[in-house]
Amino acid sequence: MNTIDTKLWTSENVAADLERAVHEHRLPPGTKLGEDELAEAYGISRTIVRAALQALSHRRLVEHKRNRGAFIAQPSVREAREVFEARSLLEPRTARSAATRMTEQDLDILKQNIADEHVALDAGENGRALLLSGQFHLEVARIADQATIEDMISELISRSSLVIALYWRRRAALCETQAHHALLDAFAEGNGDAAEDLMKSHLLDLVASLDLRSVSQPATSLREALGR
Amino acid sequence: MNTIDTKLWTSENVAADLERAVHEHRLPPGTKLGEDELAEAYGISRTIVRAALQALSHRRLVEHKRNRGAFIAQPSVREAREVFEARSLLEPRTARSAATRMTEQDLDILKQNIADEHVALDAGENGRALLLSGQFHLEVARIADQATIEDMISELISRSSLVIALYWRRRAALCETQAHHALLDAFAEGNGDAAEDLMKSHLLDLVASLDLRSVSQPATSLREALGR
DNA sequence: TGGCGCAATATTGTATACAATAATGCCGAC
DNA sequence: GTCGGCATTATTGTATACAATATTGCGCCA
Numbered sequence: 337m338n339t340i341d342t343k344l345w346t347s348e349n350v351a352a353d354l355e356r357a358v359h360e361h362r363l364p365p366g367t368k369l370g371e372d373e374l375a376e377a378y379g380i381s382r383t384i385v386r387a388a389l390q391a392l393s394h395r396r397l398v399e400h401k402r403n404r405g406a407f408i409a410q411p412s413v414r415e416a417r418e419v420f421e422a423r424s425l426l427e428p429r430t431a432r433s434a435a436t437r438m439t440e441q442d443l444d445i446l447k448q449n450i451a452d453e454h455v456a457l458d459a460g461e462n463g464r465a466l467l468l469s470g471q472f473h474l475e476v477a478r479i480a481d482q483a484t485i486e487d488m489i490s491e492l493i494s495r496s497s498l499v500i501a502l503y504w505r506r507r508a509a510l511c512e513t514q515a516h517h518a519l520l521d522a523f524a525e526g527n528g529d530a531a532e533d534l535m536k537s538h539l540l541d542l543v544a545s546l547d548l549r550s551v552s553q554p555a556t557s558l559r560e561a562l563g564r
Numbered sequence: 565m566n567t568i569d570t571k572l573w574t575s576e577n578v579a580a581d582l583e584r585a586v587h588e589h590r591l592p593p594g595t596k597l598g599e600d601e602l603a604e605a606y607g608i609s610r611t612i613v614r615a616a617l618q619a620l621s622h623r624r625l626v627e628h629k630r631n632r633g634a635f636i637a638q639p640s641v642r643e644a645r646e647v648f649e650a651r652s653l654l655e656p657r658t659a660r661s662a663a664t665r666m667t668e669q670d671l672d673i674l675k676q677n678i679a680d681e682h683v684a685l686d687a688g689e690n691g692r693a694l695l696l697s698g699q700f701h702l703e704v705a706r707i708a709d710q711a712t713i714e715d716m717i718s719e720l721i722s723r724s725s726l727v728i729a730l731y732w733r734r735r736a737a738l739c740e741t742q743a744h745h746a747l748l749d750a751f752a753e754g755n756g757d758a759a760e761d762l763m764k765s766h767l768l769d770l771v772a773s774l775d776l777r778s779v780s781q782p783a784t785s786l787r788e789a790l791g792r
Numbered sequence: 793t794g795g796c797g798c799a800a801t802a803t804t805g806t807a808t809a810c811a812a813t814a815a816t817g818c819c820g821a822c
Numbered sequence: 823g824t825c826g827g828c829a830t831t832a833t834t835g836t837a838t839a840c841a842a843t844a845t846t847g848c849g850c851c852a
Contacts, residue, residue, distance in 0.1 A: 371834070381807045382834090387618060394622040403813050403834055418712035422654075425713065429653055484646035485653065488716055599804070609837045610804090631804055631843045796851085805842070812835070819828085 345378045347387035354388065358397055358408060359470060359497045360463030365410040369398065395491050397498065409498055413550045416499040420543045423492050424536060426485055427473065431519065431535035432528040433480040442479045443524055449475060450516050457513070469512050470497060476519075476535075496542075505547040515541065573606045575615035582616065586625055586636060587698060587725045588691030593638040597626065623719050625726065637726055641778045644727040648771045651720050652764065654713055655701065659747065659763035660756040661708040670707045671752055677703060678744050685741070697740050698725060704747075704763075724770075733775040743769065 343349065357363040374385045389406045392398040399409045411419065434442075449472045456465040470493040477486040515538040522530035571577065585591040602613045617634045620626040627637045639647065662670075677700045684693040698721040705714040743766040750758035 372832095383806055383808090386834095390615060390618055391622060394619060404815095405834065415712065418710050421710055422712050422716065425657055426650075426653055482646050482649055484643065484650050484720075488650065492712075600802095611836055611838090614804095632845095633804065794852095797849095799846100799848080801844100801846075803842105803844080805840105807840080808838085810835105810837080812833105814831105814833080816831070817829090820826095822823105822825085 345380050345384065347384045347391065350374070350378055350380070350384060350388035351391040354392060355395075355397060355494055356467070358494065359467045361466060361497070361501050362463060363408050365408050365498050365502055367408040369406040369408065371405070395494060397494055409495075410502065411495060411498050413503070413548050415495075416503055416546065416548060417543075419492055419495045419499060420539060423489070423496070424539045426489055426492070427477070427539060428532045428536040430477050430480045430482065430485055430489065431522075432532040433482070434476045435523050435526055435528040435531040437479055437481060438523045438526060442475075443520070445475060446472065446516075446520055446523065450513055450520065453513055453516075465512075466497065466500065469516070470494075472516050499546065503546040503548055505545060573608050573612065575612045575619065578602070578606055578608070578612060578616035579619040582620060583623075583625060583722055584695070586722065587695045589694060589725070589729050590691060591636050593636050593726050593730055595636040597634040597636065599633070623722060625722055637723075638730065639723060639726050641731070641776050643723075644731055644774065644776060645771075647720055647723045647727060648767060651717070651724070652767050654717055654720070655705070655767060656760045656764040658705050658708045658710065658713055658717065659750075660760035661710070662704045663751050663754055663756040663759040665707055665709060666751045666754060670703075671748070673703060674700065674744075674748055674751065678741055678748065681741055681744075693740075694725065694728065697744070698722075700744050727774065731774040731776055733773060 354363065354369075369389060371382045371385050371389070374388075375382045378385070389398055389400070393400050393406070396411075397409055398406050400406050449468055453465050453468040453472070456462075456468060473493055474486070474490055477489040480486070515534070519531060519534050519538065522528075522534055582591065582597075597617060599610045599613050599617070602616075603610045606613070617626055617628070621628050621634070624639075625637055626634050628634050677696055681693050681696040681700070684690075684696060701721055702714070702718055705717040708714070743762070747759060747762050747766065750756075750762055
């Protein structure tokens, strides 16, 4: 962190900062999040750090191991499937709803998002591209104007970042913006049916681009890889 | 609490204990949850209490007001609708899935739940009946074997308890067990289509039994009822 | 008498001290 | 030389002390 930090680091800020780092794949799954280390980095006490870690733990981005500390979560293959199963229940219908509520301003935001993602991809900033890709989905949820569902999708998108970090199979890089562009067209037409279908397909494509053969577990570290 | 408490009150235990109290309508929306008060009641320090309150806050069962303390949440009419909208996206499909995975043992559990709810209703234990009713839905989610979705439904059920506490309109008491019984039949037949439809109708009935005319806000306490 | 402001009080927010636990390294015994 | 146990160290878990803030009550003044 900066030595001169004018920002006030509340637990929410710290949690958001860490979550962003997860989104951008700067904090890979399994990373140890030492309390003292973070406290010093942000210039706050462990109390705030612990609150932030608890918040992330509730969002399943962080796993707590008793007396061992907090770690960036490593979703299992099982959990990876579940996250996308949940998204497939929520997001298509949400996209349909968004299509009927879409304003010109909303469309501009989504267009800008896609453009930004293109720029990031061209610049090789994959982390940023991934963040923007998630933000597209989140923006759709926001437009649907269902805060409760939006919160759920928000958490699922974050967890998806971890899943992608663990199970993304190389190749097929820019299919993302294609799918988002198709969705944008449906939104522009106010075509709810199309938006729902496109979102459903998009999510299926995402899962298909993952390597979820349970053999190649992450097994980053240690004893639990051996089951003891 | 008991003066002699052999139980170890971790923050999770405390949170679960409070959540149960919310379910059973022993803690009505708006109730102030003083940290010192809870700490003394459970015989622990404020540290644990705060962790528990944070957990409940993340589940939207508790609202934190800066420098004012924690209160049992009072979902707005808007939020009430959103909660049931979310449930209607998740639970019908989950019920379908549960129908195809249902075992004899699962059926027994659900039967027992309905029976227990009947007993509670006959005994006039409305809080317990409500708790059991929620558990029925949660059990269905468990049977569907999608832990991620189950967690979401669990939170939504808890929040529904608050909604019911605030907006339940008297009359129509025991329609609950009827709907659950119909679902049970569908489960017994392994009829996913019927289960999905029944769950959808059941949730619509639940919303219909609420008084969600935005005028009659709860406005339990004070200044924010007047917007300042 | 009513309103304003200050002081007292209570409660939450934060930091820190201490306890408990697990990991690590050392040393001795076989 | 290797294994087992003990001591050391590091890290998290919990309690508590202190600071910050909001509320409440009192008293002064118009």
